[in-house]
Amino acid sequence: xxxxxxxxxxxxxxxxxxxxxxxxxxxxxxxxxxxxxxxxxxxxxxxxxxxxxxxxxxxxxxxxxxxxxxxxxxxxxxxxxxxxxxxxxxxxxxxxxxxxxxxxxxxxxxxxxxxxxxxxxxxxxxxxxxxxxxxxxxxxxxxxxxxxxxxxxxxxxxxxxxxxxxxxxxxxxxxxxxxxxxxxxxxxxxxxxxxxxxxxxxxxxxxxxxxxxxxxxxxxxxxxxxxxxxxxxxxxxxxxxxxxxxxxxxxxxxxxxxxxxxxxxxxxxxxxxxxxxxxxxxxxxxxxxxxxxxxxxxxxxxxxxxxxxxxxxxxxxxxxxxxxxxxxxxxxxxxxxxxxxxxxxxxxxxxxxxxxxxxxxxxxxxxxxxxxxxxxxxxxxxxxxxxxxxxxxxxxxxxxxxxxxxxxxxxxxxxxxxxxxxx
RNA sequence: GGAGAAAUGGCAGAGUGGUCGAAUGCGGCAGUCUUGAAAACUGUUGAGGGUCACACCUCCGGGGGUUCGAAUCCCUCUUUCUCCGCCA
Numbered sequence: 001x002x003x004x005x006x007x008x009x010x011x012x013x014x015x016x017x018x019x020x021x022x023x024x025x026x027x028x029x030x031x032x033x034x035x036x037x038x039x040x041x042x043x044x045x046x047x048x049x050x051x052x053x054x055x056x057x058x059x060x061x062x063x064x065x066x067x068x069x070x071x072x073x074x075x076x077x078x079x080x081x082x083x084x085x086x087x088x089x090x091x092x093x094x095x096x097x098x099x100x101x102x103x104x105x106x107x108x109x110x111x112x113x114x115x116x117x118x119x120x121x122x123x124x125x126x127x128x129x130x131x132x133x134x135x136x137x138x139x140x141x142x143x144x145x146x147x148x149x150x151x152x153x154x155x156x157x158x159x160x161x162x163x164x165x166x167x168x169x170x171x172x173x174x175x176x177x178x179x180x181x182x183x184x185x186x187x188x189x190x191x192x193x194x195x196x197x198x199x200x201x202x203x204x205x206x207x208x209x210x211x212x213x214x215x216x217x218x219x220x221x222x223x224x225x226x227x228x229x230x231x232x233x234x235x236x237x238x239x240x241x242x243x244x245x246x247x248x249x250x251x252x253x254x255x256x257x258x259x260x261x262x263x264x265x266x267x268x269x270x271x272x273x274x275x276x277x278x279x280x281x282x283x284x285x286x287x288x289x290x291x292x293x294x295x296x297x298x299x300x301x302x303x304x305x306x307x308x309x310x311x312x313x314x315x316x317x318x319x320x321x322x323x324x325x326x327x328x329x330x331x332x333x334x335x336x337x338x339x340x341x342x343x344x345x346x347x348x349x350x351x352x353x354x355x356x357x358x359x360x361x362x363x364x365x366x367x368x369x370x371x372x373x374x375x376x377x378x379x380x381x382x383x384x385x386x387x388x389x390x391x392x393x394x395x396x397x398x399x400x401x402x403x404x405x406x407x408x409x410x411x412x413x414x415x416x417x418x419x420x421x422x423x
Numbered sequence: 424g425g426a427g428a429a430a431u432g433g434c435a436g437a438g439u440g441g442u443c444g445a446a447u448g449c450g451g452c453a454g455u456c457u458u459g460a461a462a463a464c465u466g467u468u469g470a471g472g473g474u475c476a477c478a479c480c481u482c483c484g485g486g487g488g489u490u491c492g493a494a495u496c497c498c499u500c501u502u503u504c505u506c507c508g509c510c511a
Contacts, residue, residue, distance in 0.1 A: 040472085040473075043472070043473070043480080044473070044479090044480090046480075047472085047473075047479060047480040047481085048479075048480085050479090050480060050481085051478090051479055051480065053491085053492090054479095054480090054492085056491065056492090057441075057491050057492040058441075058442070058492080059491095060441085060491050060492070061441040061442085061491085061492070062441085062442095064441085064491095065441085072491080073491095075491070076491045077491090078491090079491045079492090080491085082491095083491085246470090375452085377470095
């Protein structure tokens with residue numbers, strides 16, 4: 001959520017920056033300022049009414065104590081009008097405040113100055129590439145066929161037990177997945193992230209705090225009986241740890257990592273690109289989350305991308321890094337780097353990590369603040385990134401490490417797996 | 424799931440209808456003292472709105488109600504604790 005103060009101070013600059021998202025924000029910003037004006041005027045009126053009412057109440061109290069019941073009675077009658085007035089004003093105020101909130105929720109985050117303009121993922125800017133892209137090998141199989149051939153992932157069985165998009169990992173497939181989780185967590189903790197385990201269901205306030213609600217309601221599974229949501233990413237429970245907190249500047253940096261399953265309804269996305277592990281309703285992910293001082297958040301973002309690079313370098317997977325363009329940038333992010341692994345058999349790139357700086361956008365919703373060096377309260381910056389999304393890493397390994405006779409295991413994972421070959 | 428008790432500022436803990444945004448203690452911050460530190464002493468110390476700055480308004484778990492007036496009374500929800508039941 002954008003800060004009202006900023007909208008008041010630099011409306012034009014914000015509107016200009018939001019154009020990168022192909023959003024003509026000026027009418028919304030004007031509407032917001034108008035509602036803001038109304039809100040303050042109504043608030044002032046209400047405050048004055050309440051002030052008068054408070055004054056009378058005190059006088060009545062004093063009169064009663066000094067036994068002047070008659071005079072008190074007279075004053076009592078006067079308060080009736082004030083009560084009526086403040087009730088009306090209060091109702092008006094809440095209508096205006098709600099309208100103002102709704103306008104604010106509509107606005108996405110302002111893109112960072114380095115974000116390229118663009119409409120879709122085709123306009124994302126490739127900023128880094130590592131590893132050779134093997135040309136399509138004769139006889140190379142896509143991962144879903146490899147999974148079947150070596151009996152390590154059973155998609156049909158998942159359909160039987162739950163439905164499409166809920167695969168069942170078996171034997172060495174399950175073990176490889178567990179090895180990856182452990183490897184990622186070990187690397188993250190070695191890099192200074194504190195490992196935590198968090199709930200897999202969150203309440204509405206949490207969904208709202210990180211920006212999943214109210215906009216992306218349909219993407220989350222909702223447990224109506226208890227009004228809880230299955231998490232679409234560990235970002236939600238981890239970041240919400242800091243909701244309504246006022247930190248000290250010396251608490252920074254805050255670095256957390258956690259493994260969780262992630263649940264996404266993925267309503268409306270079907271077709272060839274969702275085969276196999278490409279897009280699932282339930283998948284595992286290790287996440288890193290940081291809360292930073294505004295002055296250092298972009299250095300933190302670089303630090304995070306370097307960390308993800310190291311993971312992929314060690315796994316020796318061919319990958320590239322994209323700077324997302326305005327049109328592809330998530331609603332709440334100011335700047336996002338996507339990491340993509342090359343899927344040899346599918347001849348396409350698969351997103352395996354998304355590292356973002358949300359600046360104050362989430363913090364404003366979360367009321368996540370800190371006391372700066374001068375004792376002033378200001379909003380913190382939040383960041384997060386996948387390190388990494390398991391299914392697509394798995395797909396990348398299966399496809400890139402396949403041989404005629406089986407699948408080799410990346411060297412760094414062998415100690416975690418206890419085997420070096422799947423056949 | 425049943426029965427009971429409770430929820431107050433960073434923490435502990437007073438406050439049961441009127442000047443209470445809230446005693447007191449601890450903690451935090453600043454100062455005095457000291458070569459420095461500790462101790463002691465003095466001052467200061469919740470959040471939000473509003474204002475150039477004041478004034479002023481709101482907030483004592485959430486929501487609603489009674490009253491001229493609510494931290495205090497009533498209803499309701501949530502959470503915590505104790506006992507019983509069930510359970511990995």
